[in-house]
Amino acid sequence: MTLELYKFDTCPYCQRVMKYIDSTGRTDIIYKDIRQDAEAEKTLISVGGKRQVPCLFIDGKPLYESLDIIKWLEEHPA
Numbered sequence: 001m002t003l004e005l006y007k008f009d010t011c012p013y014c015q016r017v018m019k020y021i022d023s024t025g026r027t028d029i030i031y032k033d034i035r036q037d038a039e040a041e042k043t044l045i046s047v048g049g050k051r052q053v054p055c056l057f058i059d060g061k062p063l064y065e066s067l068d069i070i071k072w073l074e075e076h077p078a
């Protein structure tokens with residue numbers, strides 16, 4: 001399974017998700033910073049439909065909302 005977290009570092013909702021990920025120690029998530037990677041920003045908008053972060057792509061399928069992302073990660077440990 002491919003997990004990609006679209007984020008930018010000063011976003012508090014992204015920080016909430018990243019803090020959770022760090023607390024679990026899991027290393028299976030690829031980070032895509034939409035402020036540093038223009039391609040990632042384009043992909044987020046074209047696939048996800050909006051420029052909102054955080055967004056977790058699960059095998060290419062977007063999941064928005066920090067609390068929903070954390071819930072999904074809790075239910076799918078590495």
Ligand SMILES: N[C@@H](CCC(=O)N[C@@H](CS)C(=O)NCC(=O)O)C(=O)O
Nearest residue numbers: 011012013051052053054065066067
């Ligand atoms: N309810 C959302 C809020 C996410 C949010 O507001 N993210 C901001 C950055 S901190 C954003 O992407 N704003 C742009 C937009 O909503 O189009 C969550 O918990 O993930």
